[in-house]
Amino acid sequence: MSEPVLEVTDLVKHYRTSGRQVVRAVDGVSLAIGHGEVLGLVGESGSGKSTVAKCVLRLTEPTAGRVHIAGRDITHLSRRAMRPVRRDIHIVFQDPYSSLNPRMTIGQIIGEPLRQHRLARGRAAQDRVATMLERVGLRAELRHRYPHELSGGQRQRVGLARALILEPKLIVADEPVSALDVSVQASVLNLVADLQRDMGFSCLFITHDLSVVEFLADRIAVMYLGKIVETGTREQIFADPRHPYTQALLSAAPVPDPAIQRSRQRIVLGGDPPSPTHPPAGCHFHTRCPVAIERCRLDPPALFGDGHAAACHLVTPAGGPLLTSKGV
Numbered sequence: 001m002s003e004p005v006l007e008v009t010d011l012v013k014h015y016r017t018s019g020r021q022v023v024r025a026v027d028g029v030s031l032a033i034g035h036g037e038v039l040g041l042v043g044e045s046g047s048g049k050s051t052v053a054k055c056v057l058r059l060t061e062p063t064a065g066r067v068h069i070a071g072r073d074i075t076h077l078s079r080r081a082m083r084p085v086r087r088d089i090h091i092v093f094q095d096p097y098s099s100l101n102p103r104m105t106i107g108q109i110i111g112e113p114l115r116q117h118r119l120a121r122g123r124a125a126q127d128r129v130a131t132m133l134e135r136v137g138l139r140a141e142l143r144h145r146y147p148h149e150l151s152g153g154q155r156q157r158v159g160l161a162r163a164l165i166l167e168p169k170l171i172v173a174d175e176p177v178s179a180l181d182v183s184v185q186a187s188v189l190n191l192v193a194d195l196q197r198d199m200g201f202s203c204l205f206i207t208h209d210l211s212v213v214e215f216l217a218d219r220i221a222v223m224y225l226g227k228i229v230e231t232g233t234r235e236q237i238f239a240d241p242r243h244p245y246t247q248a249l250l251s252a253a254p255v256p257d258p259a260i261q262r263s264r265q266r267i268v269l270g271g272d273p274p275s276p277t278h279p280p281a282g283c284h285f286h287t288r289c290p291v292a293i294e295r296c297r298l299d300p301p302a303l304f305g306d307g308h309a310a311a312c313h314l315v316t317p318a319g320g321p322l323l324t325s326k327g328v
């Protein structure tokens with residue numbers, strides 16, 4: 001990989017609550033995204049995905065670790081020094097209802113980054129807004145409307161148009177379709193895929209639903225309780241999942257082919273993930289893992305493997321402990 005657009009190294013974020021407890025939201029995450037690459041960051045609610053996004057965008061200060069954007073260490077840049085970096089990274093939020101200013105017209109919302117960075121005004125700005133509206137599949141006259149007049153899907157298209165108007169190097173999309181009706185999700189995902197192909201931006205695509213990134217991500221990283229437990233190419237994760245957690249997530253996902261669905265082994269995980277305030281010792285996953293052994297209770301496994309890596313004592317060169325690559 002040439003110099004990554006985003007590189008996150010040993011990122012840690014511990015929140016302190018009012019009750020003096022420490023929430024280990026992110027506990028040593030490293031990842032890199034190359035030019036034009038889409039990385040899917042997948043994990044259950046509470047696993048620390050949004051906290052990673054907030055640290056990347058400097059919306060919160062990390063406890064430890066580093067964030068590089070296009071080779072530049074931005075971890076401790078001042079607000080002022082961050083300004084030019086903010087042209088290169090934009091976020092699309094989960095909730096298209098609360099993330100758009102209700103008092104601004106759609107045209108003003110989409111054009112706001114141009115104004116903030118003093119890149120275009122007047123006619124030139126209007127033309128760029130019109131181009132973006134068209135690119136995200138919205139009619140030109142919608143620019144005079146307000147967010148409450150639009151559907152959820154239309155609002156998320158506005159969020160995308162605003163995020164992309166400066167042609168950033170990196171888009172962080174934090175569950176961009178999770179708040180939308182299932183019927184609308186596919187069309188917004190297709191739009192993201194089309195825009196990514198045409199504009200070539202890199203993307204950190206966050207989702208709790210592995211099936212959402214099946215057609216979008218080049219590589220996938222699976223998070224559990226603040227740590228990445230498996231990472232690999234999309235093909236590696238879907239065809240040969242190795243960590244028991246990834247194997248369970250995949251076994252629960254619906255498959256279009258009913259024959260495969262019937263033959264597929266289903267792994268049901270018991271209970272909810274433990275609290276990141278008191279993560280279990282050893283492997284964080286051992287309390288829910290169907291194959292945990294004594295060692296897993298004591299010894300935290302490191303992410304091991306070249307390219308396709310898993311953090312599990314039971315992964316062997318033949319595959320993961322629950323489903324072998326040939327078994328399903």
Ligand SMILES: Nc1ncnc2c1ncn2[C@@H]1O[C@H](COP(=O)(O)OP(=O)(O)O)[C@@H](O)[C@H]1O
Nearest residue numbers: 015023025044045046047048049050051052276
């Ligand atoms: N500002 C905060 N203060 C305290 N705890 C937080 C804060 N933000 C998130 N958390 C906690 O950190 C953990 C990870 O949260 P988050 O990054 O939002 O996970 P995800 O996006 O995967 O659902 C959760 O337990 C959450 O409750």
Ligand SMILES: [Mg+2]
Nearest residue numbers: 049050051175
């Ligand atoms: Mg989140």
